[in-house]
Amino acid sequence: MADLIVKGGYVYDPINGVNGEKMDIMISGGKVVEDMSARGAKVLNAENKVVMPGGVDLHSHIAGSKINLGRLLRPEDHRKDVVPRTALTRSGVGYSCPSTFVTGYRYAQMGYTTVMEAAMPPLGARHVHEELNDTPIIDKAAFPLFGNNYFVMKYIKEGDMERLKAFVAWLLKATRGYAIKIVNPGGVENWKWGSNVGGLDDLVYNFEVSPRQIVTSLAKVNEELGLPHTIHLHCNNLGVPGNYETTIDTMEAVKGIKSKQGRDTKVHVVHCQFNALAGDDWSNVRSGAPQVAKYVNSNPHVTIDMGQAIFTDTTTMTGDGPWQFRLMNLTGNKWVNSDVEMEAGAGVVPYTFRKNNPANVIQWAIGLELALSIYSPWQVYMTTDHPNGGPFTYYPRVISWLMSRMARTKTMLEMNKAVMRRTNLSNIYREYDFQEVATVTRAATAKALGLEGKGHLGPGADGDVSVYDLDPTKWRPSMYPQIEKAFGSAAYTVKGGEVVVKDGEVVAVPNGTTFWVDAKIPDSVEEDLMGELREDFGKYYTVSLRNYPVEDAYLPQHRPIFPEGGRKW
Numbered sequence: 001m002a003d004l005i006v007k008g009g010y011v012y013d014p015i016n017g018v019n020g021e022k023m024d025i026m027i028s029g030g031k032v033v034e035d036m037s038a039r040g041a042k043v044l045n046a047e048n049k050v051v052m053p054g055g056v057d058l059h060s061h062i063a064g065s066k067i068n069l070g071r072l073l074r075p076e077d078h079r080k081d082v083v084p085r086t087a088l089t090r091s092g093v094g095y096s097c098p099s100t101f102v103t104g105y106r107y108a109q110m111g112y113t114t115v116m117e118a119a120m121p122p123l124g125a126r127h128v129h130e131e132l133n134d135t136p137i138i139d140k141a142a143f144p145l146f147g148n149n150y151f152v153m154k155y156i157k158e159g160d161m162e163r164l165k166a167f168v169a170w171l172l173k174a175t176r177g178y179a180i181k182i183v184n185p186g187g188v189e190n191w192k193w194g195s196n197v198g199g200l201d202d203l204v205y206n207f208e209v210s211p212r213q214i215v216t217s218l219a220k221v222n223e224e225l226g227l228p229h230t231i232h233l234h235c236n237n238l239g240v241p242g243n244y245e246t247t248i249d250t251m252e253a254v255k256g257i258k259s260k261q262g263r264d265t266k267v268h269v270v271h272c273q274f275n276a277l278a279g280d281d282w283s284n285v286r287s288g289a290p291q292v293a294k295y296v297n298s299n300p301h302v303t304i305d306m307g308q309a310i311f312t313d314t315t316t317m318t319g320d321g322p323w324q325f326r327l328m329n330l331t332g333n334k335w336v337n338s339d340v341e342m343e344a345g346a347g348v349v350p351y352t353f354r355k356n357n358p359a360n361v362i363q364w365a366i367g368l369e370l371a372l373s374i375y376s377p378w379q380v381y382m383t384t385d386h387p388n389g390g391p392f393t394y395y396p397r398v399i400s401w402l403m404s405r406m407a408r409t410k411t412m413l414e415m416n417k418a419v420m421r422r423t424n425l426s427n428i429y430r431e432y433d434f435q436e437v438a439t440v441t442r443a444a445t446a447k448a449l450g451l452e453g454k455g456h457l458g459p460g461a462d463g464d465v466s467v468y469d470l471d472p473t474k475w476r477p478s479m480y481p482q483i484e485k486a487f488g489s490a491a492y493t494v495k496g497g498e499v500v501v502k503d504g505e506v507v508a509v510p511n512g513t514t515f516w517v518d519a520k521i522p523d524s525v526e527e528d529l530m531g532e533l534r535e536d537f538g539k540y541y542t543v544s545l546r547n548y549p550v551e552d553a554y555l556p557q558h559r560p561i562f563p564e565g566g567r568k569w
């Protein structure tokens with residue numbers, strides 16, 4: 001591959017403190033280098049353009065059984081967005097449940113080069129990896145679901161933290177997973193009995209453990225193992241008016257716990273918009289974003305992502321089975337429920353966010369309120385929880401709302417004033433600058449994930465670069481339609497030193513790498529654990545333990561990450 005120079009652009013690289021300086025980015029052997037011979041290098045002209053590290057999405061649903069159920073459930077979704085093949089790219093369908101190839105192309109077209117699949121049922125890990133392999137260009141990883149797993153609850157009930165730690169390390173390896181995902185802890189297990197949990201101290205049937213115990217135990221194990229990311233938590237009571245209190249209680253529950261090595265536990269709360277509702281029911285629901293933002297502002301152990309709602313037709317899908325049952329009842333829309341034996345569940349329901357639906361208006365405002373009232377962009381990341389709040393292809397519109405109060409006002413004017421008063425959005429004047437956009441879309445997410453080669457453009461970084469056709473010296477908030485256009489169609493996307501997108505068109509389709517975490521479980525600890533797992537697998541699982549772990553053949557291009565703590569088991 002030829003060396004590459006991205007020449008003369010305005011560079012936004014928050015991790016290295018570069019804020020709009022005009023400079024060249026040099027890439028050799030797929031990595032950013034400090035210096036190299038310009039001779040023979042390919043030059044990309046980035047003059048008068050914005051240059052950022054490749055985008056890093058830390059929460060999206062792009063592969064595996066859930067998105068596939070959505071694809072099967074919604075032929076009408078495919079029909080409105082048919083993507084023809086080109087000489088280089090495959091055909092597919094888009095919109096809210098895009099096919100794998102289209103997912104890779106469209107992320108790259110927006111300048112994104114790394115995407116996390118945020119919910120992998122361990123038993124479905126092969127399927128997830130097969131689909132990730134079919135998702136071109138982008139690097140990726142998947143988060144296995146732990147929050148309602150039989151063994152997790154069993155070891156917590158027995159108070160055996162060492163066993164829990166061994167199980168977490170083993171399951172990450174067995175599924176080739178990257179982080180501890182928790183969805184409605186305990187609630188999905190109770191859903192198998194037709195019920196749910198309503199708060200942190202309710203009990204899970206048969207195990208007699210509470211969501212609080214599940215969350216804090218896994219947060220502690222996360223730190224003991226020194227995993228690169230924090231626990232990735234979908235809180236209890238999602239979508240229930242008044243749930244901001246549960247959300248803050250959960251954040252507070254994780255505070256001040258220390259691992260054996262003295263590390264503080266931390267938590268990432270996902271798609272926080274859905275968990276920041278105030279009020280008692282849907283008739284008087286209002287924004288709880290100010291309370292959540294206030295908490296996050298004074299508690300550095302917490303990060304969140306927005307889960308921004310978009311006014312469009314989409315497909316909701318989550319491991320939170322009981323919530324999807326509720327949503328089916330609220331909407332009367334079609335529904336799929338899926339229980340994954342011993343481990344997890346999921347539900348899929350089509351949904352349309354409408355400007356004349358007061359609840360939707362409030363949800364839309366909450367996402368933006370959170371992003372604009374949390375002071376540090378290192379604590380709040382841009383997502384739509386694709387496709388739950390809306391398809392990821394709407395990220396450029398979210399950026400325009402973040403960067404331009406005028407863009408927000410234009411949307412607010414289409415809404416009922418009395419409903420808007422149940423939010424604080426119209427009183428917020430803050431507008432993100434390019435550095436803050438670079439932070440919430442790549443630098444902070446890469447840092448939160450512990451992906452050292454991502455989210456920055458310093459020497460040694462992966463050669464992932466996005467160039468957007470915008471001149472930041474001429475930027476005014478009234479130009480927000482241009483923001484949407486430029487971020488939706490990168491002038492160039494460079495992946496590992498190769499130009500993959502030019503003027504919004506895909507021009508190369510390399511395969512990305514799948515990251516996973518190898519916490520280096522010692523052989524003796526693993527053997528011990530296996531002895532115990534084998535018995536329960538024999539009794540309760542429909543597969544034998546031997547057939548459970550994902551074989552390397554499922555990961556043709558992968559890279560294990562070794563956490564710090566793993567060295568001192």
Ligand SMILES: [Zn+2]
Nearest residue numbers: 059118271385
């Ligand atoms: Zn999600």
